[in-house]
């Protein structure tokens with residue numbers, strides 16, 4: 001049995017296979033409409049979510065399976081003090097696979113020690129969000145046809161943004177990828193991303209504070225929200241909240257082939273006028289999240305022997 005706790009749990013070959021499966025689901029969803037008949041997915045969300053939880057649930061339903069779970073800690077026995085380990089141990093008696101989001105970094109890993117079914121990390125604190133990364137990879141593949149030789153600008157809250165950490169871990173494994181890390185100094189990527197991920201990978205990277213000077217070089221611009229819920233004070237959040245706002249003026253010198261991505265939700269960091277630009281792919285990205293989660297559910301259930 002395998003879990004998905006971090007992007008690096010998957011080899012590049014396994015990621016390729018999952019993307020191929022998602023592409024097949026996109027072209028012929030009917031073929032997969034009953035593959036999970038009789039199977040159950042539990043979504044245990046101790047933190048708010050729209051896309052991740054609902055796309056997981058839609059994914060399982062489109063595979064013929066059923067879903068159960070909770071969307072906030074307050075409606076589970078966590079509110080009475082039950083531990084994550086006990087919660088997951090119980091739920092693994094009721095479901096074949098579990099997708100779990102938790103504000104504490106490492107909580108899904110702890111859960112994985114106490115379960116008889118695959119655990120999927122659907123976001124743990126500021127640490128990782130591997131299924132968002134699979135979503136991002138499918139989007140990049142559909143837009144660019146490759147993961148190699150790309151210059152990716154990551155912009156916004158690179159300190160607390162778990163989607164950014166997971167995407168850097170994934171993309172730095174491909175050939176000749178360059179990263180432009182655009183953030184105020186206080187919100188740059190954590191040191192471990194530089195020391196343990198970027199430097200050992202040999203990928204080139206620059207850290208800058210301004211978006212426009214780098215815009216002409218970018219193949220992908222990945223905007224992110226300032227993560228209000230992870231700041232220690234409201235004052236600190238307010239200082240950074242509108243640090244970067246992408247509008248049409250800022251795209252003046254961007255490539256025609258640029259792909260604009262955002263894991264969503266957005267607050268104020270992309271103006272709605274950009275939504276009509278053909279380079280804006282963040283809503284397609286959200287749709288891709290359902291297809292890749294369908295592929296992930298099938299793959300993990302097969303690896304665990306619950307599906308043939």
Ligand code: CP
Nearest residue numbers: 049050051052263264
């Ligand atoms: N991208 C993402 O994780 O969105 P939600 O918080 O709505 O799940």
